[in-house]
Amino acid sequence: MLYYIYDGSFDGLLTAIYDAYYNKDFPEQIVPQDSFTDNFLISKVYIRTEEEKSKKVHDAVLQKISRRAMAGIMYAYLSEDENAGISILEYLRFGFKVGRTVDSYLADDRVNNINRLVTKVAREKHLLAGIIRFRLLHNNIYYAPIEPQYNTLCLLGKHFADRMSDQIFVIHDVKRSYGVFYDKTKWFMSDIEMNKDIVLHENELFYQELWKRYFDNITIKSRINPKLQSNHMPKKYWKYLIEMK
Amino acid sequence: MNLNEKIKILSDSAKYDVSCSSSGSSRKNKKGGIGNAAPSGICHSWTPDGRCISLLKILLTNYCIYDCKYCVNRSSNDVPRAAFTIDELVNLTINFYRRNYIEGLFLSSAVCVSPDHTMELLLKSVKRLREEVNFNGYIHVKAIPGASNKLIEETGKYVDRMSVNIELPSGESLKLLAPQKTKESIIKPMGLIKSGIIQYQEEKLKFKSTPQFVPGGQSTQLIVGATKDNDLKILKLSESLYSSYKLKRVYYSAYVPVSNHPNLPAISGPPLLREHRLYQADWLLRFYGFNSGELLNEENPNFDELLDPKSGWAIRNLDKFPVEVNKADYYTLLRVPGIGVKSAQRIVQGRRVSMLDFDDLKKLGIVLKRAKYFITCKGRYFPQKSIPTNAVSIKNRLLLEDNIKNRGNIEQLSIFSLFPGIMDGEF
Structure with a gap:
């Protein structure tokens, strides 16, 4: 089992996405180091956050997918869900394949997983604005x-x-x-x-x-x-x- | 009298106004000012009755010259009376706003001295908030029936929403319970606000700097269950308010007994279920393309309390069903019980990239509890043993599922009215 471990920042997560793409890796999980628990079946890759890589992913999402997709993965990241990292990678892989229509695939799990997290975060944001x-x-x-x-x-x-x-x-x-x-x-x-x-x-x-x-x-x-x-x-x-x- | 007592008295009499919405306005904050409006509206808390608090809903005063039988503030009622000074009111609003307790102010008033005198006080209050304190949050003000045009128009320049409460849905009911008010005195300010809004919208096209006029639109409230007016009458009224007076919202308020005058009905509690059905129907008028004649008619002038209005309509119009999810247009989908605006939009979006089946619908977050009796996916009904296709059985299924879910919530019903199918041997 391959685990990508990043520093917990959004830049760190995007760097992990970049590395997975260019190393042609298929990690099982992408997790922040704070919530990572080791066991002997896991092979670990520690991601070194690089702003340049993170920016490249950011620009690629805007260019090849959409602004909405960028906001979507940001919200998914903020959900701190244990599967957020890997869900974002799978969503982006799919998004880079189909382009800006990605969010029409509402019944596809790769899209649905992100949308579920986005809804939760957006809902809490609106609630907090009030309370x-x-x-x-x-x-x-x-x-x-x-x-x-x-x-x-x-x-x-x-x-x-x-x-x-x-x-x-x-x-x-x-x-x-x-x-x-x-x-x-x-x-x-x-x-x-x-x-x-x-x-x-x-x-x-x-x-x-x-x-x-x-x-x-x-x-x-x-x-x-x-x-x-x-x-x-x-x-x-x-x-x-x-x-x- | 201290502020604490005033709040108690003046919020107590304002609470039966149901509107608390802060939506529809996008007023921006000014430099160094306080507050702005959020187009979506924001709820700041929920009271134990489950209603949202968005605005500080309060009366300027509850001293009233009128004696409307359904109202707590009627002059003949022996209740404590109070009045805010404008300073007190402004101070309270700002301090609540700064702590993020509220989204703005909903200012109303009993009619004190005269309609003009009252309207002038309301105008002074909102003017002070906007001009002296630089407050740019949401303000909803009541237009007082009988006040002069000039005052009402002037007030419109400072507020986000204005409303005139019709309260009683017919001239006869007014005569019975509020003999000092007339239909004309209520309708007049509504017409005035409407033309103010239209004028503003036209001028804004020419001059960007046109000062705003009631950008959040106009609303009103109808009391349900204080008079004999049936649902059809109420819904017809709402329909024409939306079309002729361009109202943003009509609110329905289940009559809460606040008096035992002989002209009022003796009821044990507010008719909440009836109020709920009217709201559902109101939504069908505004967002689903229904008209009142489809939902009710002279033979059936009241809603079935057991069944939501859309399901009721669908069961009477079974020839229009089932609807094929992958083909039906948006407005046809909207007419399927259980499919709302969001669901219909998702279906239309989702089927662009692939044919949808029932599992897909679930993933789209569409609730099939009701819808499954009225739709097919790729030509097939929901995969469940015996989906009934005749009106009586579908109705029974819907009622049964509702009753299982809401057990105890519904007023006591006889077993036979719940399951007429048992008597017909349908079950």
């Missing part, structure tokens, strides 16, 4: 902790920077220890190490109370349907929701 909650801190920074199931935070930087263009904010992926930062001019991503306690602004709890009051009040008691509520807003996201505490 991220900022708290105003004492130093006038708006801070939002969140634990997404997929690595979707990087897809939300632009959304919030456009919208909250006059406030400094941090959205913190607590699970993956990084965040999206915005300083009123541009947004960027950076690792976060929390070593201090968070101090709220003196007005923060006042608005949290008002929001909770509003939330409780707007419910129509004769239509209670908690199952419908958690279908829309799964419980795994409740931890940081002011109104669900």
Whole structure:
């Protein structure tokens, strides 16, 4: 069994794709090193990330397949699914063969596997755009902790920077220890190490109370349907929701 | 009175407005401003009744000069009253928005002092938000029936959506439950908003800088179950609102008993299933190419609560089925029970590159539970023993599967109404 092991970055994954193509390899799996567990049946190839190779794959996808395909493999990668790497390779092999019509092959497993992952990530991205909650801190920074199931935070930087263009904010992926930062001019991503306690602004709890009051009040008691509520807003996201505490 | 109490009172009376949609507008943020609109709309939370919160839905005041029998705010009702100052309202909106609690504001009001006075307050509030605070998020405002044209037109320049609630679907019902309102006073502002929107769209073609006018369109709400009006009447009304008044949405609100006036029906809970069927039919009108006459008629003026309107139509029109998935055009596919807009699009896209069979359909994410009675793939029915082809048996199968899934959700039904086939020896 041949395993390709890459550094976990998107560039690393694209480099692996490049190498598989040019070495004419058919790896069984392409996995990030962090989630790789060795056993003696596996023969390993460690991929050295090279931006030049990654860029070549990127350009080839845009040129020979489509922009949509590029976005698709990006989303699939962000799903962190254990089979994402190999699914992307198989999808691209097929895509390079049939060209821009690849996404019409909806019933083909190579396409379907990617589409399934894309749907999951896109859905979470849209949900998070709604359920991220900022708290105003004492130093006038708006801070939002969140634990997404997929690595979707990087897809939300632009959304919030456009919208909250006059406030400094941090959205913190607590699970993956990084965040999206915005300083009123541009947004960027950076690792976060929390070593201090968070101090709220003196007005923060006042608005949290008002929001909770509003939330409780707007419910129509004769239509209670908690199952419908958690279908829309799964419980795994409740931890940081002011109104669900 | 503190803000906490005001929120309680003024959100309490706003909650029966069902619209909370923030879609249809692509208003962009301005430099140094706060907020923008997302064309798809965004839900920010869901309350325990399963409804989405997108906008801060609130009344400016609940002091009302009218006495409509179905309404909690009727002047004769003994409820606590409150009013926001414009500052309070603006401050609340902005602070909720900055924390990403909401997508914008849905501002409504009881009619206080006079329609013009109320409309002026609403206009002042949205003007303050747009011009002084530089807020560019979504705003939906109610047009107050009876307010002057000038005020309504002026308000339209600042908001993304405007609505006038019709509430009662006929003149007789209005007379019975809201004698101070007339059909004309409700229809007039709707016509005004419509022509404002059309004018804006025409001018925009000539001048790119034309100021926006209600870019998210107009909507309204109808109460279901407070009067004797049947589904056919309601659906016909919606149909003409969509065609003549170019409405974006008609909302249906199952009547929640808030009063026990003798002119109102005594019901134990809101008729949720009926509301659901009307929404399904509404979708069929807007996205599936159906017209109301196909779904209901004078002999059958109400929907079968047990069966969705599309399945009902299909069973009455079995001569049009089965449909061959690989050949039927898009609009024919849309008429198959269980196949929605997304599914039909996928089928059309997928069959371009290969003939589809039932396994392929499953991979395309198409649910066959209903569809399998109405389609063939490559000339064959779904591979299952005995797919029935007559109306009574298909109906029974659909009801049976629904009932297994929703056991306990449906109001109590007699076994005979559920399985008429048992009596006919069909089962």
